[in-house]
Amino acid sequence: MATAAPLNRTDALAVPWTDAVRFIRQLSHDLRNHLNAIELQSVYISEFEATAERKAEIDRLRKMLSGLTSALQKISVGLAELGTNLIAYRASDFVEDLRKTIAREFQDKSGEINWTMDTGSAMLQIDPELLQQAFLEVFSNAFQHDRGKGALRIACKIDRNRLVFTIHEPKIRFKSSTQNWGREPLRHITRGHYGLGLYRVRAIMEAHGGDMRAQYDPTGSELVTTLILPLQREES
Amino acid sequence: MKTENRRILIIDDERPVIMTLEALLKRHDYQVDTAPTASQGLKLLKSKSPSLVLLDLQLPDADGLEMLDRIKTELPDMQVIILTAHDSLHNAIESIKRGAYHFISKPYAPEELLSLVEKALEKQSLVQEAEELREKTQQLEKRLEIAETRLTPIFKSKVMQEIEELINAMAPSDANVLIVGESGVGKEVIANVIHARSRRAGKAMVKLNCAAFPQTMIEGELFGYVKGAFTGAMNDFPGMIGAAAGGTLFLDEISDMPPDLQTRFLRVLQEREYRPLGSTRTMKADFRLIASTNRPIAQALSENRLRSDLYYRLNTFQIEVPPLRERRQDIPPLIALFLKQFAQQLGKPEPDIAADAFQKLLDYSWPGNVRELQNAIEYAVVLTRQGLIGAKELPTEVQLPTVLQQTERGAPPRTGVQSLDDVERNTILQALAQCHGNKKRAAELLGIQRPTLYNKMKRYAIEL
Numbered sequence: 020m021a022t023a024a025p026l027n028r029t030d031a032l033a034v035p036w037t038d039a040v041r042f043i044r045q046l047s048h049d050l051r052n053h054l055n056a057i058e059l060q061s062v063y064i065s066e067f068e069a070t071a072e073r074k075a076e077i078d079r080l081r082k083m084l085s086g087l088t089s090a091l092q093k094i095s096v097g098l099a100e101l102g103t104n105l106i107a108y109r110a111s112d113f114v115e116d117l118r119k120t121i122a123r124e125f126q127d128k129s130g131e132i133n134w135t136m137d138t139g140s141a142m143l144q145i146d147p148e149l150l151q152q153a154f155l156e157v158f159s160n161a162f163q164h165d166r167g168k169g170a171l172r173i174a175c176k177i178d179r180n181r182l183v184f185t186i187h188e189p190k191i192r193f194k195s196s197t198q199n200w201g202r203e204p205l206r207h208i209t210r211g212h213y214g215l216g217l218y219r220v221r222a223i224m225e226a227h228g229g230d231m232r233a234q235y236d237p238t239g240s241e242l243v244t245t246l247i248l249p250l251q252r253e254e255s
Numbered sequence: 256m257k258t259e260n261r262r263i264l265i266i267d268d269e270r271p272v273i274m275t276l277e278a279l280l281k282r283h284d285y286q287v288d289t290a291p292t293a294s295q296g297l298k299l300l301k302s303k304s305p306s307l308v309l310l311d312l313q314l315p316d317a318d319g320l321e322m323l324d325r326i327k328t329e330l331p332d333m334q335v336i337i338l339t340a341h342d343s344l345h346n347a348i349e350s351i352k353r354g355a356y357h358f359i360s361k362p363y364a365p366e367e368l369l370s371l372v373e374k375a376l377e378k379q380s381l382v383q384e385a386e387e388l389r390e391k392t393q394q395l396e397k398r399l400e401i402a403e404t405r406l407t408p409i410f411k412s413k414v415m416q417e418i419e420e421l422i423n424a425m426a427p428s429d430a431n432v433l434i435v436g437e438s439g440v441g442k443e444v445i446a447n448v449i450h451a452r453s454r455r456a457g458k459a460m461v462k463l464n465c466a467a468f469p470q471t472m473i474e475g476e477l478f479g480y481v482k483g484a485f486t487g488a489m490n491d492f493p494g495m496i497g498a499a500a501g502g503t504l505f506l507d508e509i510s511d512m513p514p515d516l517q518t519r520f521l522r523v524l525q526e527r528e529y530r531p532l533g534s535t536r537t538m539k540a541d542f543r544l545i546a547s548t549n550r551p552i553a554q555a556l557s558e559n560r561l562r563s564d565l566y567y568r569l570n571t572f573q574i575e576v577p578p579l580r581e582r583r584q585d586i587p588p589l590i591a592l593f594l595k596q597f598a599q600q601l602g603k604p605e606p607d608i609a610a611d612a613f614q615k616l617l618d619y620s621w622p623g624n625v626r627e628l629q630n631a632i633e634y635a636v637v638l639t640r641q642g643l644i645g646a647k648e649l650p651t652e653v654q655l656p657t658v659l660q661q662t663e664r665g666a667p668p669r670t671g672v673q674s675l676d677d678v679e680r681n682t683i684l685q686a687l688a689q690c691h692g693n694k695k696r697a698a699e700l701l702g703i704q705r706p707t708l709y710n711k712m713k714r715y716a717i718e719l
Contacts, residue, residue, distance in 0.1 A: 062348050085345065092360065102365050106278040116270050147271035152362055 036204075040098050047095045051088055058084045090211070096152075097215030103146040103226050107251055110138040110182050113147055114175055117154055124155065128162050132171045141177045142251040145227055150248075153223040154184075156216045157244055161188045167240055177250065184246040190235070193242055197233040200244075224248070261376065262286040262303060266296035266322070267311035267338060272361070276309065279365055280372070293317035293325075300326065300333075306379045307372060310355075312339040312346055320349055327354040332382050334375040338363070408444045409589050412582035418445070418574055425572050426452035431524070433509075433569040434547040436576030439626030442547040443507065445576060450503040455543055458502030463495045466508035474516055475532055484533025496529050499542040509546040509569070510560040517562045524568050544569065579621040579628060586617055589625060593632035606639045612646045619653045656692055656719045680715040683708070692719050 034042075058081055065077040114136060122129045161171055167189030174185045195207075201221030205214045217231075224231045229248040236243060263280055267273050268291045277287045288303050290296035293314045300308070308326060312319030319337065326333055334356040339346055347358035356375045359368060410419040425432070426449045434442040443462070450460040468476055475485070479494020495504060506512070512520070523529045527540050546569050548555060555561040579585065590608065598605040608616070612635075621627050635648040646654055673681075683701065690696040698708040712718075 059348065081345070096362055099362075099364060104275050104279045104282070104365060106274060108274065112270065120269070146275055148269075148275040148362065151271050 044095060044098050047091045047098070051091045051095070054084050054088045054091070058088070094213060094215070097213065097219050101149070101222055101226050103149060105144050105146055105227075108143050108145050108147050110141040110143050110175075110177070110250070111136070113143060113145065113150070114138060114184075116147065117151055120151060120155065121158055125158065125162060132173060135172070135174045135176075137176045138182065139177060141182065143182060143248055144251040145248065149223055150227060153220040154246065156220050157186060157246065160216060161186060161242075161244075165191045165193065167191045180250045182248045182250060184248075186244045186246075187239075188242045188244070190240055190242050193235045193237075193240075195235075197235060197242075200233040201231055262288070262305040263307045263309060263372065264296065264299055264303065264305040265289045265309045266291075266293065266314065267309070268292065268313070268315050269311070272311070272338070276368075279369070283369060285372070291315075293322045296322070297325065297329075300330065306334065307356075307375050308333060308335045309338055309372075310335050312337055312350070320346070320353060323350055323353050323355055332379070332386065334379045334382075336371055336375055407592065408441055408448060409585045409592065411588050412584040414577050414582055415585060418576065421572070421574060422449055422452060425449075427454055429453075429455075429543045430571040431544045431569050432546070432572045432574065433566075434545065434574045434576060435552055436547075436549065437578045437624055438549045439624035440576040440578055441625045442549070442576055443505070444625075445574060446503075446505045446545045446547065449545055450505075450543075453503065453543060455502045459499060460503040460505060461495045461499040461542075462505045462507060464507040466511040470513045470516075473512065474519075477516070477520065478529055478531050479534075480532035481534045484531075488533065492531075494531055496523065496540050496542060497531070497538065500539075501541055502543070504542040504544050506544065506546045508548060509565075510548045510550050510555040514559065514562060517565045521562065521565045521568060524565075579624045583617060586621075586628065589628055590616060590632060593629050594636065597633045597636040601636060603636065603639075604642055606636060606642045606644050608635075608644045609646065612644050612649055615646055615649060615653055651691060654691070655688060676715070679711070680717070683711055683715065683717060687717070687719065694719075 061077050061081050061084065065074055065081075068074050068077060118134065121132070158171075169189040171189075172187040174183075174187075176183055201217035203214075204218035207214045221231050224246060227248055229246065231244070231246055233242060233244045235241075261284060263285050265273055265276050265280075265287060267276070267289075270291075273289045273291065277289055280287045288299050288305065290299050293316050296308070296310075296314075299305075310319060310323060310326070314322060319339070323335055323337070326335055331354075335350075335354070337346070337350040337355045337358045338361060339358070350358055356378060357371050359371060408415070410416050422445070432446075432449060434445050436442050446462075447460070450456060463473075463476060465473060475488075475492065475494070477495050479492050479497050480488050481491050482488055509517075523540050524544065528537050529540050530537050548561065550560065552561070552566070556563055556566060579589075590613075594605055594608075616628070616631070623630070631650050631653055634650050635644045638644075638648040683697070686697040686700045687694070690700060694708055694712075695705055698705040701708065703711075
């Protein structure tokens with residue numbers, strides 16, 4: 020009869036990544052529910068309150084709660100299971116939609132992008148909403164981390180039945196390795212940053228049969244990120 | 256539960272969102288319409304009648320919450336799910352307050368959205384079902400109310416109490432009943448009561464007014480016919496006898512039934528069988544017969560309007576409903592009943608009746624009987640403005656002094672030679688009636704001075 024292995028308290032937390040993800044998803048979901056309930060309660064209290072000053076304080080409290088909920092939402096989205104809903108979509112439409120969204124989401128920075136587009140009438144087979152989230156994450160990173168002087172340069176072209184979307188980002192400095200770009204979740208964790216963004220971008224690209232590559236060019240001090248998507252196969 | 260109407264309208268200006276949602280929903284067998292602007296959304300809302308709207312809060316031509324208000328104003332029962340990129344409960348709370356079904360933050364999980372959509376459609380389906388049931392209930396309540404009103408004759412006077420006793424005694428039997436009485440006394444109401452208190456109350460009561468159909472049609476109406484029995488018989492028709500199977504057949508104004516048809520109908524009563532026109536099949540007749548006539552029976556028999564053999568067959572029980580003028584005790588409760596009925600129908604509070612108006616209603620001779628009283632009360636309830644019916648709100652003939660009422664309606668011409676005094680008295684009465692009791696105008700009409708009219712009125716004991 021086999022005897023039970025002695026419990027190693029250090030190893031007890033060495034759970035598989037998939038279990039950890041499930042745990043965080045559930046925790047995030049539960050916490051968001053609680054926060055939503057608290058925020059609703061604060062609205063309820065605010066309805067009773069006649070004093071403008073107290074109403075303003077309750078409103079401040081609500082905004083704090085809302086910020087917390089947003090952070091959890093970000094984690095939930097970052098760890099959400101990927102379900103693609105693929106449809107035929109013109110590449111030029113996808114890029115045009117992306118430009119519009121960037122103009123809306125990054126109003127003060129969207130002017131700092133130079134676009135070079137040559138997609139012709141190529142068609143993609145994509146989940147446009149999901150894919151746009153991935154591209155927006157890359158742009159968000161470009162605007163946030165160690166941004167160097169000069170505009171972002173975007174080149175988008177069709178190359179051997181693929182859409183090749185390249186982002187040239189001027190950087191002040193760049194110390195990371197790009198070898199496992201988007202393959203190492205939680206590697207860089209800082210305040211308000213959980214190291215999940217690029218991991219999800221890669222997952223979305225791969226779910227579309229695409230790829231993501233990045234390379235730092237020290238001479239030009241720019242990071243070149245390339246997002247590649249296969250074109251829709253022509254019906255034979 | 257899969258809902259039947261699966262048409263969904265997406266109002267969102269983001270092409271990727273619209274197209275992804277459209278593809279996702281179509282893949283799950285929903286019919287989808289899309290609109291990139293609020294104005295286009297409103298047009299599609301009217302033309303496509305979706306069951307659910309997925310509404311983005313940021314639209315190029317309108318604020319999403321205002322758009323929600325417009326949708327809920329125009330279609331209060333429409334289910335709306337709000338789509339927004341704003342991850343804050345602020346908009347959620349606001350949109351729910353304004354009547355949205357639910358709220359979902361972008362990026363949404365497809366399963367979450369699909370589950371929400373199905374729940375919203377289920378709710379929409381339940382709302383529609385509830386609305387249909389509410390309408391049906393209201394219709395039924397109205398019908399019940401009308402039926403109850405019909406089924407509530409007033410048995411206040413002694414003679415009506417005796418009639419009620421007779422009804423209670425004979426209603427449970429299958430005996431034939433003949434109801435006689437002037438037009439408007441409530442013969443049909445009495446027939447309704449007999450049916451309601453009979454063992455056949457659970458089955459239909461079928462009514463046929465023999466005076467309302469041309470003689471050529473009444474046979475087909477009564478016995479029914481098969482397709483092709485005569486020109487225009489495009490389909491089989493079961494007829495009133497067939498429709499009354501297990502229930503009661505009420506033949507109103509039976510003395511207006513053609514004599515040869517009376518003979519045929521008599522055989523149905525005797526043999527309890529009949530044959531629809533053009534049919535070779537003999538059918539069983541299972542009905543209780545109630546007939547009515549407004550003609551005096553003796554007159555109807557002597558004029559051969561009613562066959563005597565049919566009369567004796569009908570006359571197992573005879574109920575003679577007296578005219579309203581002979582049972583004035585029934586007038587106040589009838590007034591109360593009709594006031595309530597018409598106030599409800601017109602959506603007005605139940606008005607009171609001023610003492611003088613009430614007295615006029617009591618004094619009037621009601622030649623049209625209960626039906627005339629009913630019409631008079633409807634007239635008054637329509638006209639009343641202050642919740643009080645005065646004499647002015649009553650029909651003109653009711654307002655006239657009693658002495659002029661018969662004149663106004665046109666007194667039956669007397670046979671033989673009248674005395675000059677009678678002729679003069681009647682002429683004065685007619686003039687006064689025509690001028691609604693206005694003596695000055697009546698005098699002008701008669702071509703005499705007013706004092707002369709006064710003298711003559713005194714002489715002929717005409718008091719207004």
